[in-house]
Amino acid sequence: MLSASDTAIPALPQPNATRTPAFMSSPVVTRFAPSPTGFLHIGGARTALFNWAFAKNQDGKMLLRIEDTDRERSTEEAVAAILEGLKWLGLEWDGAAVSQYSRVTRHREMAEELLKRGKAYYCYCTPAELDAMRAKAEAERRPIRYDGTWRDRDPSTAPAGIKPVVRFRAPQDGETVIQDHAQGRVVIPNKDLDDLIILRSDGNPTYNLSVVVDDHDMGVTHIIRGVDHLTNAARQMQIYMAMGWDVPSMTHVPLIHGPDGAKLSKRHGALGVEAYRAMGYLPAALRNYLARLGWSHGDDEIFSTEQLVEWFTLGGIGKSAARFDFAKLENLNGHYIRHTPDSELLLHFKSFLPHVEGGEALLEALTPELETKLLLSLPGLKERAKTLVELMASARYLFAKRPLSLDDKANALLNEEGKAALKGAHEVLAAAAEWSGPALEAAVKAHAEAAGMKLGKIAQPLRAALTGTSTSPGIFDVLEVLGPEESLGRIADQLKN
RNA sequence: GCGCCCUUCGUCUAUCGGUUAGGACGACAGCCUUUCACGUUGUAAAGACGGGUUCGAUUCCCGUAGGGCGCGCCA
Known part of the structure; x- marks a missing residue:
């Protein structure tokens, strides 16, 4: 899925005179950056939708970057599932999907650069030592953070045989302020942010370094992602500043919870979008439903994707988490099914x-x-x-093939009384001059009237015989579609026993 | 434990100091009707709690409670 040619960073769009007015400072570039450790879950789908809608609204681009730097957990199947899920949902990205792992060399270079600038340092603590550090902090009820052992220690005192990690030298005083389009102004005291690892002992970069480098290199102007990344946003800002790069606009959208208010579990929403496809939901309906989870445009409930694009602003995003409600999705889906042209x-x-x-x-x-x-x-x-x-x-x-098997309710409808009515209907239908819904309806109604019967007394047994169930579309439509031979045959089948 | 965030009908949400607090889903009741739906009419249903600020708070501030997220050599 991610061939060498796919992994190239797409060229930044050139400002297009016809579509990008001169007063716009720069074209908008958003990105969706899932990690391929599983399918595209519903929260990720909504994040993608928001990124897509915002990019479209701004005449910008949405890039797709697969965050596959965790070689242990990333799989090709997951990548395929995510791309497939996005396509099914109708969220096409611009350019080729970028493999983050393909850019490790660049990430390592930036770690070196940080080292050179004194913004990072080698840390020789072993994982075991860090575990002990955390355990001790927890036991003493202190915040769980790296204690800065190697922050200012002379590397010449490093123990032999230990491959160091590279840690970011985070500011210890002051605070980091995130101007977030959904969350508002969020202030994190720097003392609560420790020196995070940016390069593992095996020389591979970690997430927070890679995202910053990639978002910068790819020209991302707007980051839209889940609030679970809010603390990361602060750490990433510190890296941006250490590199002297501009910080992109940030929007952290609230999470989606399960119907019980707790975290999404396998039972409810933590399903891949392919599960929603298998449950018979239409992409347009899911898009509409997802858009209303955490975003609003006044009282508008049902709107087309075109309208979503037209209306979508970051200001419309709320701050509180939403629960996933299948009943509402189903209602919306029913609406979309009803309003979709038959052929489509x-x-x-x-x-x-x-x-x-x-x-x-x-x-x-x-x-x-x-x-x-x-x-x-x-x-x-x-x-x-x-x-x-x-x-x-x-x-x-x-x-269904004749003779039809009937369900319980259909069977009940064909009791003696029902069969008697069916017999009468058979005669009327067999004698029909024209086999069309309206003509048959007129004939049967006349027959019912003459016999002093309510139409339902005839229609229900007919439905049972023709469909094997007690519910169906209008019975005269059923008759017309099935045709005289099949219809009369199905009725006769029930009259035999 | 520490940090950040959230809190309007059961659910999703509107309101950007002044409203009989609106809409949608769901629920309930009626109408329509050959079944089931659709459609339609109506009903019940909310500002977590306590303090401020203000002529006036759902809206601004503080606290309490509840909930969420984060605190990995995961992303």
């Missing part, structure tokens, strides 16, 4: 099938003839489905 919905449905259990089989059974029937039934079906999974279930009767 059919496309979504077909591309969804391979991702759901039993979907492959259905896809294989989908002959051109059946596809036509499905398309004709969609207006009735989509009105009743909140997810594509429900759509699949409700479309089953189209695929």
Whole structure:
């Protein structure tokens, strides 16, 4: 996925006279920077959405950088899942995805530069010693921080045989102030920030160094990420300043919690976006839902992605965490299903099938003839489905082969009374001159009226016989789509026993 | 433990000192109706608590409580 050619840093966009007015100081560049240690979870998806929406709103670019410097935990599968997830969600990035690991040499150089400037130093403490340090601090109820043992110690006193790490020499006095577009002005006392490791003993850079170097080199102007990075923002600012670089604009968005208010777990939202695809959600619906989690534009609830782009500002981002609510997502998804044109919905449905259990089989059974029937039934079906999974279930009767097996409720409908009504309906339908929904409806209604029956007394048994269930689209639509032969056949099947 | 942040109906949120505190989802009730939905009408439902500041606080400040995040040779 990340071939050598993919890892090149994309050239910065040249200010385009037609799209970037002269008064704009510089084009906006955002980035989404996931670490490939798992799938693209829902929080990451929203972060990507915000970065994307902001970049689009500003006529800027959103870059994608895979933070794969942890060689132990990064996997190719995760990278693939993240790219796939972003594509499914419709969040295309600009340029090629950048592998952070491909830039280690540059990161090491910057660590050297910091060393040269006296902004960093070698530390010879072993992991065991650091563990002991932490344990002791905890036991004495002191803040858990590196104690600065090697900060000012003469390297010539270094113990032999120990490969040192490089630590950043963080300012000890004063405070670091983050001007955050979502969080406001956040002040962190420097005494609470210790000397973080920027180069491991094996010579590989750590996250906080790499991000700063990459964001700077890639020309990132706006950093939008989760608040869990807020403390990192302070440390990173210190590195920016030590390097004499401009600090990008910062926006730390609140986190998404599970329905119970606690951290997202496997049970609820901590699923990959592919799980949402398998649950039958439409990308547009998920985008709309995610946008309303932590961001708002007045009372607007349902809006297109175009509107999101038009309206998106960092000021619209809130400060408090939101809970993930499947009921609302489902409602929105139902709205999107209902309002998607039939032919387009059919496309979504077909591309969804391979991702759901039993979907492959259905896809294989989908002959051109059946596809036509499905398309004709969609207006009735989509009105009743909140997810594509429900759509699949409700479309089953189209695929069913005679004789149909009935569910319990359908069976109950075909009691003696039901069968009697069905028999009458069969005669009326068999005699129908024109096989169309309206014509059949008129005929059956006339028959019901003549027999002094409520239409429901006939429609329900018909539904049971035709679909094998007690719920379906309008029964005359079902009849029309199924056609005379199949319809009469299904009814006759039930009349036999 | 230390630091930072958060707190409006059950949930997502509007409000940027003056509102009968609005909308949406969900819930409940009615209407529509061949089922289920859709649609539609209506109802219940909120400023965590305590102090200030102010003519006036949901809004500004302080404290308390509750919650979240961070404190790795992870990102």
